Amino acid sequence: MLSLRTRFTALLIISVVLVLVIAAVITAWLLRKPPEVMYDRVLAEKAEFALLLLRADPLAAQTLHITIQEKPAKDRIDQDRTDNILAEGRRQGYTADVVVLKSFNPHRWDIAIRLDDGRWAYLDFPDPAPFPYLPLAAYLALVAIGMTGIATYVSNVMMRPLRILDETIAKIRPDGIIHELPETGPMEVRTTAKTINRLATRLNAAVSSRMRMIAAAGHDMRTPMTRMRLRAEFVVDGDDRQSWLKDLDELDHIADSAIRLVREEISPAAQEQVSLDAVLRSVAEEISETDLPVEQGAIKPVLVKGAPFALKRALRNLVVNAATHGLGARVSLSRYGGEAVLTIMDSGPGIPQDLLGRVFEPFFRVDQARRQIVPGAGLGLAISQEIIESHGGTITIVNRREGGLLQTVRLPLCKPEQD
Structure with missing residues (x-):
């Protein structure tokens, strides 16, 4: 059967891990990759902005290192992506003619924008980075390991008073004497030790008092039994005398055994x-x-x-x-x-x-x-x-x-x- 400390530690760890999992799910949802239609809208918006900029300042192409060339070859154009961006741009009221170029870099978008003079401006935009699942998992694992150590330490501290009780019971001597505990450590531990020490003092006093009482009673029985034995010797009827003496022998044996029991408990040889x-x-x-x-x-x-x-x-x-x-x-x-x-x-x-x-x-x-x-x-x-x-x-x-x-x-x- 699992101990209370083990169950409490497991409960803390499960609670922490559950909170981390919920936080990871929410983080992944918030940082998820935007849908493709939203990125099409962003590209259309940037293309429109670039066209307006080059119309207003043709020299900006040199400043921004924008390549101006002829229309791209048809085999370089990604027609499906181009149609999507143009359709989204028209829905937003943009007028720029944009084509999406095929790129060997999966994390970059290459586009070309037709200028007023018939030439094309070539621009590239980074693709949204994939969600960092592996770094997040490593981070969560590190946090879980740290929280496991903290949970174990906290459970040990909180369960220490109960552990003191268990250890104290295990250390009770055969004669019933409870050893005094050191009253050190955190407040809860000191309080537990003080309580056990007060209880031990009372129990030890009660046990010692009972043992002394039994020994005194057994000792005090000897005198009246001796008188009764002397009187039994004067009983005329032999059967009655033997019955009296037999009962007195048994009483003497009881008293002697009680005294021996007390001596074995309080006087180890x-x-x-x-x-x-x-x-x-x-x-x-x-x-x-x-x-x-x-x-x-x-x-x-x-x-x-x-x-x-x-x-x-x-x-x-x-x-x-x-x-x-x-x-x-x-x-x-x-x-x-x-x-x-x-x-x-x-x-x-x-x-x-x-x-x-x-x-x-x-x-x-x-x-x-x-x-x-x-x-x-x-x-x-x-x-x-x-x-x-x-x-x-x-x-x-x-x-x-x-x-x-x-x-x-x-x-x-x-x-x-x-x-």
């Missing part, structure tokens, strides 16, 4: 070279020890740049999610171009297509009834997404045709490697 294959194998082995089914497929050695503990937490969440809800996970790791490609497949029931777009929302659950079977806060995928995107990667989840889910993680390689 130090970056270093990480052997992603070693991290993945470690995660698979640890999860297998908890009796969750995890199968290791082809795992190639790859190096990425990031925080090892954060990446391990992200991969653990994804693999646990597949092993728990997907009835088993199969992990594999490969390289494609300049990216490490990690795939996690499962054989579970999958996710309804209309809910796939919400899987990374905090506290999202496909089926709320699963909370009674599989404990969790619903923040695992959200935390994994934050970690992966903060490392410059992407994560996608789709339903497999064979059933189950396919989770694909792409992370930029630390450096180009050869197989």
Whole structure:
């Protein structure tokens, strides 16, 4: 799809070219070659004027270098043109006898006028020059090229505020922080930058405030949960005590996950070279020890740049999610171009297509009834997404045709490697 800047530039260029074409048509019409009858009238008028001049001053022929000779030979006379000029001259009331001579020069008219003494005066007149279509076309092409450059520059200037918006959106960090823009350039650009900076300041403050509130709430939940856990130990009925402790464990897990999510968003870890294959194998082995089914497929050695503990937490969440809800996970790791490609497949029931777009929302659950079977806060995928995107990667989840889910993680390689 064409961008707004491209369409605006094209509109300007088309408008300018259309105006030039209209102007060229009008110019050509105004400067068109006069019809032949009008030129016949002009020649008849000039011949009459020359006859009157030579009658009044016979010596004018020498002064004006007019040749006086005998009557031209009949084979030199263009009879059709002569008849036309004589007829037009008689209609205008002229008395000069004029003959048109054949000429080898297509841009000149040679005529002879009979004088009173029977001799003939020979004169030549230039033919109307043809319309300069080629120079006009070259001129219009030059103007069109210049106007195209001007239109492109004008559209760039006028569309720059919109381009700033697009670039700003593209540069938003995974934690939602918007970088401040330099308030320089034309007035429209400065106004746009100031507006975006004011918006960024408010949004950054709102995001930071929400993150602090979530972290504070998760932290403050710890104290009442500890008291409730102590009281639950004194419950006489063993089943009730276990139910209380199970609910408290889930609340503690929710609070801990919320705090981790906030930390991943506002406290990026130090970056270093990480052997992603070693991290993945470690995660698979640890999860297998908890009796969750995890199968290791082809795992190639790859190096990425990031925080090892954060990446391990992200991969653990994804693999646990597949092993728990997907009835088993199969992990594999490969390289494609300049990216490490990690795939996690499962054989579970999958996710309804209309809910796939919400899987990374905090506290999202496909089926709320699963909370009674599989404990969790619903923040695992959200935390994994934050970690992966903060490392410059992407994560996608789709339903497999064979059933189950396919989770694909792409992370930029630390450096180009050869197989």
